[in-house]
Amino acid sequence: MIVWVFWLIAAGVLFVVEMMTLTFYLLWLSIGALVAGVVSLIVPEALLIQVIAGSLVALGLTLFSKPLVSKFRSSHGFKDTGTEIVGRQGVVIEPIEQGRYGQVKVGGDTWSASSDQSLSKDEVVRVVKRGTTIIKVERWGDMN
Structure with a gap:
């Protein structure tokens, strides 16, 4: 089977699990897997490059969003419905x-x-x- 299909399946599974947990961490991993899938379309033989690209995107999104989420949660008027x-x-x-x-x-x-x-x-x-x-x-x- 073509490698990009595995990345797409992984992204879909991570996204579905994220919808059940609502933590946002699996969302970033899902997007990382999606990016790895796109990279696999461009460079199908380079699995290491696919993994690195997906990992960097997931890590970047996690690091970028953490301060934003913390600032949002501590803002005046924020109400966590849970x-x-x-x-x-x-x-x-x-x-x-x-x-x-x-x-x-x-x-x-x-x-x-x-x-x-x-x-x-x-x-x-x-x-x-x-x-x-x-x-x-x-x-x-x-x-x-």
Whole structure:
């Protein structure tokens, strides 16, 4: 198979995973893989040049965007919508066992959730912490 196809597949997979995590780091790797794919169209035999080009683009985007994102997040009026979920009430829609993930509906959104307690379906919970894509919950009314 032609090398640029592998780069395109890698870029697509990284992009899809980025859409699930929303961290921006995989987005830059995805763009780097896309650049490597373009380079492979120009210089198909030079795998090392493709890897270096993709790596430099991903590294450059990461280094360039880090200060911008930090400045944006610390600016007056910035509100991270994900932090608003902490303290809110939700309902377990897929049971949660200790050490395993379940599903919790908070407002109109469904989240993967963990808990230090076993929680059954339809139990009312409170969000105590939010990670990138997983929230931590406890029974509504429990104050640990």
